[in-house]
Amino acid sequence: MFDQLNALPADPLLGLISQFRDDPNPKKVDLGVGVYRDESGHTAIMSAVQKAAQQHLETEDSKTYIGPGGVPGFIQGVKSLVFGKDSSILKDERIAAIQTPGGCGALRVGAELIKRVKGELTVWVSDPTWANHIPLIKSAGLNIKTYPYFDHSTGAVNFTAMDEQLAQLGPTDIVLLHGCCHNPTGADLSFENWQQVASRAAQNGFIPFVDIAYQGLGDGLEEDVKGVRYLAEKVDEMIVATSCSKNFGLYRERTGSLLIQTKSKEQAQAIQTQIQDVARANYSMSPAYGGFLVDLVLSNDSLRTEWEAELNSMALRVKSLRAGLLKQIQLQGIEQDFSFITQQKGMFSYLGITKEQVQRLKSEYSIYMADSSRVNVAGLNTHCLEYVAQSLKAVL
Numbered sequence: 001m002f003d004q005l006n007a008l009p010a011d012p013l014l015g016l017i018s019q020f021r022d023d024p025n026p027k028k029v030d031l032g033v034g035v036y037r038d039e040s041g042h043t044a045i046m047s048a049v050q051k052a053a054q055q056h057l058e059t060e061d062s063k064t065y066i067g068p069g070g071v072p073g074f075i076q077g078v079k080s081l082v083f084g085k086d087s088s089i090l091k092d093e094r095i096a097a098i099q100t101p102g103g104c105g106a107l108r109v110g111a112e113l114i115k116r117v118k119g120e121l122t123v124w125v126s127d128p129t130w131a132n133h134i135p136l137i138k139s140a141g142l143n144i145k146t147y148p149y150f151d152h153s154t155g156a157v158n159f160t161a162m163d164e165q166l167a168q169l170g171p172t173d174i175v176l177l178h179g180c181c182h183n184p185t186g187a188d189l190s191f192e193n194w195q196q197v198a199s200r201a202a203q204n205g206f207i208p209f210v211d212i213a214y215q216g217l218g219d220g221l222e223e224d225v226k227g228v229r230y231l232a233e234k235v236d237e238m239i240v241a242t243s244c245s246k247n248f249g250l251y252r253e254r255t256g257s258l259l260i261q262t263k264s265k266e267q268a269q270a271i272q273t274q275i276q277d278v279a280r281a282n283y284s285m286s287p288a289y290g291g292f293l294v295d296l297v298l299s300n301d302s303l304r305t306e307w308e309a310e311l312n313s314m315a316l317r318v319k320s321l322r323a324g325l326l327k328q329i330q331l332q333g334i335e336q337d338f339s340f341i342t343q344q345k346g347m348f349s350y351l352g353i354t355k356e357q358v359q360r361l362k363s364e365y366s367i368y369m370a371d372s373s374r375v376n377v378a379g380l381n382t383h384c385l386e387y388v389a390q391s392l393k394a395v396l
């Protein structure tokens with residue numbers, strides 16, 4: 001039976017990890033995989049999370065199953081982070097929510113929930129979008145189409161083209177939006193763009209599906225969800241997938257949530273049974289551990305303050321690396337305009353160079369990035385900025 005199945009090609013980004021590891025060049029720079037790194041290239045455990053882990057170890061007295069929705073305090077905490085603690089949507093109990101195995105788990109359960117709705121529905125994703133969106137959504141059996149998003153000539157969102165597409169959509173469409181820090185481009189919607197998306201959704205009846213995996217890594221915890229909160233107020237229904245991989249550094253704990261905004265408390269109760277049923281049919285229940293840690297961090301004033309400060313410093317570090325890289329590019333006298341680097345948000349930028357140039361950066365200068373020229377800005381450090389800019393100049 002299994003001889004019918006051939007080996008699949010290696011994932012290009014994961015392939016970069018081993019190539020980087022085996023590269024003896026002391027100047028090598030890894031801008032490939034999307035994890036936050038500190039100045040020394042390390043993905044450290046956040047200090048508030050570490051303290052929460054210690055507390056949890058001292059107080060946990062059972063490993064029995066938790067409920068199918070996950071850790072209740074975690075769910076409350078995440079809802080407040082996304083919607084705001086004073087949100088009327090929360091007060092009216094219009095949200096069904098479930099803890100999930102990471103943001104990927106949330107996207108997949110969300111997609112399967114959509115699949116349960118009658119009719120031919122289409123999920124629209126930005127062009128480009130995070131590579132894993134497509135398999136996660138497609139393998140739930142949904143149709144996918146793309147809407148125009150990124151303008152390669154400016155390094156910003158082509159909102160006119162995006163809006164023209166949104167104007168054509170209706171109640172059988174779901175529009176996947178990146179809540180902030182768009183992956184892979186770093187080009188985010190402005191608040192005015194969010195307002196326009198909200199008015200299109202409210203008028204035409206398409207359902208927003210917000211993937212927010214980087215809250216706090218752009219302009220701040222509150223600022224990063226300003227658009228999402230506005231949208232939530234304007235539409236009846238919305239899907240949100242969150243991830244704690246980046247902003248709590250809980251990559252391997254697989255901690256995320258799926259939040260379904262419905263029209264009423266009664267509908268939320270019905271949808272709660274549906275999402276739990278989807279989870280049950282897939283993996284039964286989410287791992288609980290990361291949820292306990294996030295709950296402890298968010299509900300303890302001192303841990304929360306410490307976490308917010310650390311998250312802020314991570315976001316500031318990425319911003320200063322953006323500014324530093326642009327400065328070095330300008331000092332090298334590179335004529336091509338790279339000023340978009342400092343306008344983009346979060347960990348990623350598209351450099352907008354060709355695949356051949358990306359290959360040369362790797363083979364001649366040991367600078368590793370995705371073929372699309374997406375770079376993980378957090379993979380830079382203050383010592384390599386000049387080298388990266390010099391190498392870029394050499395291949396341009």
Ligand SMILES: Cc1ncc(COP(=O)(O)O)c(C=O)c1O
Binds near residue numbers: 034105211244255256
């Ligand atoms: C846009 C986007 N969504 C969701 C995720 C989900 O990540 P995880 O499943 O590790 O929480 C990621 C991770 O890279 C991402 O970039």
